Amino acid sequence: MQFRDLKYQYEVLKTDIDKALIGAAAANAYIMGPQVKELEEQLAAYVGVKHCLSCANGTDALTLALKVWGLGPGDAVFVPDFTFFSTAEVVSLEGATPVFVDVDKATFNIDACDLEKTIRATIADGRLRPKAIIAVDLFGLPADYTAIGRTAKQYGLWLLEDGAQGFGGAINGKRNGSFGDISTTSFFPAKPLGCYGDGGAIFTDNDEWAALIASLRVHGKGSFKYDNVRIGMNSRLDTMQAAVLQVKLKAFADYELEAVNEVAKKYGEQLAGTVKTPIVPRNFYSSWAQYTIQLDNREQRDHLQVALKEAGIPSMIYYPTPMHAQTAYRNLHYPADSCPSALQLCDTVLSLPMHPYLKTTDINLVCDAIKSNV
Numbered sequence: 001m002q003f004r005d006l007k008y009q010y011e012v013l014k015t016d017i018d019k020a021l022i023g024a025a026a027a028n029a030y031i032m033g034p035q036v037k038e039l040e041e042q043l044a045a046y047v048g049v050k051h052c053l054s055c056a057n058g059t060d061a062l063t064l065a066l067k068v069w070g071l072g073p074g075d076a077v078f079v080p081d082f083t084f085f086s087t088a089e090v091v092s093l094e095g096a097t098p099v100f101v102d103v104d105k106a107t108f109n110i111d112a113c114d115l116e117k118t119i120r121a122t123i124a125d126g127r128l129r130p131k132a133i134i135a136v137d138l139f140g141l142p143a144d145y146t147a148i149g150r151t152a153k154q155y156g157l158w159l160l161e162d163g164a165q166g167f168g169g170a171i172n173g174k175r176n177g178s179f180g181d182i183s184t185t186s187f188f189p190a191k192p193l194g195c196y197g198d199g200g201a202i203f204t205d206n207d208e209w210a211a212l213i214a215s216l217r218v219h220g221k222g223s224f225k226y227d228n229v230r231i232g233m234n235s236r237l238d239t240m241q242a243a244v245l246q247v248k249l250k251a252f253a254d255y256e257l258e259a260v261n262e263v264a265k266k267y268g269e270q271l272a273g274t275v276k277t278p279i280v281p282r283n284f285y286s287s288w289a290q291y292t293i294q295l296d297n298r299e300q301r302d303h304l305q306v307a308l309k310e311a312g313i314p315s316m317i318y319y320p321t322p323m324h325a326q327t328a329y330r331n332l333h334y335p336a337d338s339c340p341s342a343l344q345l346c347d348t349v350l351s352l353p354m355h356p357y358l359k360t361t362d363i364n365l366v367c368d369a370i371k372s373n374v
């Protein structure tokens with residue numbers, strides 16, 4: 001059994017993907033070929049925003065957003081303590097300071113109450129200027145954007161949606177990628193919509209920022225590539241990756257997103273009462289980048305992971321360490337017991353095999369193995 005069966009997906013889509021790849025190779029427009037612009041238009045339409053700009057990966061997408069806002073030393077950016085490292089890393093890379101916020105154990109996403117508390121504490125402390133919030137759509141589930149948006153407005157902060165795991169998720173039909181002042185996603189192969197290498201995209205309704213990002217991703221170009229008007233990056237999506245993504249986006253929108261939600265439903269029905277299964281709040285829709293259960297404690301979780309492995313079932317711990325306890329952030333001197341919910345999750349979470357092509361027989365196997373080992 002595969003944790004995320006990309007090989008099987010390729011077999012299903014092989015005819016179209018091979019045609020797209022060979023077509024891109026033969027057309028000889030490897031950088032910024034026509035597929036890139038087409039894909040950006042398709043993605044913007046799917047997400048429901050005015051502008052989509054593709055780039056080299058999801059980390060660069062976040063970096064480009066922070067560069068648009070000119071964040072730097074002395075600026076505080078509020079980041080969930082339970083996420084992939086990139087979310088905080090990009091803040092530090094710009095010279096700004098990530099300020100870690102605890103998460104809601106039920107949704108794994110940034111806790112709106114703790115966010116407000118942390119903003120107030122940062123203002124009271126006075127050493128950093130609060131500038132932005134990065135909310136993450138962890139495991140595919142949108143963050144609580146009603147509450148977060150209100151807080152962002154109240155304190156005059158930019159809202160950046162890190163939708164690296166969230167492509168396809170929605171609240172009341174409004175899709176992930178449309179909730180931030182700027183939103184981003186990643187096309188890393190294992191994400192809900194993945195390419196065959198690295199890739200990412202930025203979404204915004206703001207014309208001025210979109211133009212700035214278009215410049216920043218090509219060495220700060222002005223009227224043409226060798227007219228450089230600002231310091232930028234080399235961060236473009238390859239034509240070949242765009243070609244693959246055009247095929248994959250169609251499958252994603254046609255049936256994969258629905259199929260992965262069916263898998264989640266089956267897991268939920270079979271595992272209810274045995275372990276804590278992930279919840280999806282009313283009117284929320286997840287793209288299920290991960291299906292993550294919670295055990296009672298670390299011993300039970302670690303025992304289950306070993307038992308699953310012995311039964312040939314792969315599982316992953318996303319994530320074993322909260323941001324505030326990462327070695328790279330020792331310099332920020334967070335007390336060890338900061339963000340207690342994030343700490344607890346790191347000890348109790350386990351992500352199960354999850355993808356749109358997971359067979360019912362495999363779902364049953366996973367569930368039976370869990371039931372006989374907790």
Ligand SMILES: *Cc1c(COP(=O)(O)O)cnc(C)c1O
Nearest residue numbers: 057058059084086087164186188
């Ligand atoms: C994967 C991921 C990123 C980074 O995306 P890359 O394309 O790997 O650079 C950022 N944030 C979160 C939450 C992610 O899961």
